[in-house]
Amino acid sequence: MSKPVKFVRGFHEPKPKDIDKALGNDAPFSNEFKTSFNSLPKPTNDLDWLANYREKGQTYAQFLDQCPFLDDRSSLQEYIYLTLLDNDDRLSILNIDRLVDYTKRFFQMEVKLLPLFTNITWNDKKRTLACTVKGRNNSTSATTLRTRYDSITGHSQICVNHVLNLLKRSVPSDARCLVAITLHDLYSDSSDLFIAGLAQGNCRIAAFSFFRYDPRLEISEEF
Known part of the structure; x- marks a missing residue:
């Protein structure tokens, strides 16, 4: 016993x-x-x-x-912002409207979609993922996301820390938080098999992946 x-x-x-x-x-x-x-x-x-x-x-x-969420500054942060880090054809398997509605009901806050990432393309030769990122002042810049690629499995992953660094530059002043949603797989450290997501609460940012929720996915010891 x-x-x-x-x-x-x-x-x-x-x-x-x-x-x-x-x-x-x-x-x-x-x-x-x-x-x-x-x-x-x-x-x-x-x-x-x-x-x-x-x-x-x-x-x-x-x-x-x-409580940091009940101070005077947070009263001006009245929106949850979601931004989509993926191509429209891939995101079509998600019901974005229902996701927004669920988030709104669960947190009892208004939710807005913010189009920060566009022109997302995979370079098959360089094994890299490029996109256009919109900044806080609506300026845009071409960015190559930090990724890693397994030539045996053909699987690629995005470094979540790079995504968070991009989000930091674009958090609206009235945002309670800014969350990037993607169907791409994520990793943080070289030792990670994968991570579902990562947040930086003090910066009001997070990134979350739905990739590992695919019921057809078989988990292995290799990323």
């Missing part, structure tokens, strides 16, 4: 009175709302967060004061 995993030494499991105190008397929570949450689960693995870190907790007032 395995030994039960305990909270890290010094962590105090919150009692109902502690929770009420953290929420505060002025918090707009009904008793029904307060009882809708399960009690704090005990760690089940040695790697669980609370088995290793002594969290001090946070009151609701502290959360409102410290």
Whole structure:
């Protein structure tokens, strides 16, 4: 029988009175709302967060004061921007309108499509992917995306870090975030088999790939 995993030494499991105190008397929570949450689960693995870190907790007032998404600047960042990094014929298998609608409903924010990447072409001779990128001031520039290519499998991947660097130059001032969507496979480091995506929260940017969601795909140890 395995030994039960305990909270890290010094962590105090919150009692109902502690929770009420953290929420505060002025918090707009009904008793029904307060009882809708399960009690704090005990760690089940040695790697669980609370088995290793002594969290001090946070009151609701502290959360409102410290949350970066609730400051005065974020009130002006009212849109989620999506940009498509792919050819129209490839993107046709995605229902972009439904993706936009889902994102809008899930985050309860307005969503806009931003056409940053155009003229995306694969150079079969050089094994590179080129495109035209629109900057924040509507200027355009031709760019060759950093890629890697496997001559045995014929598979190519885009370096997500290069994509993020391009996004940094184009984040609208009213954007909560700018996310690039692609059907191309992504990688970050040479040791990566692949990555599904990567975000830089402080810069309000991210890139996400649907490539690995293809049900016909067979995963191997080679990219």
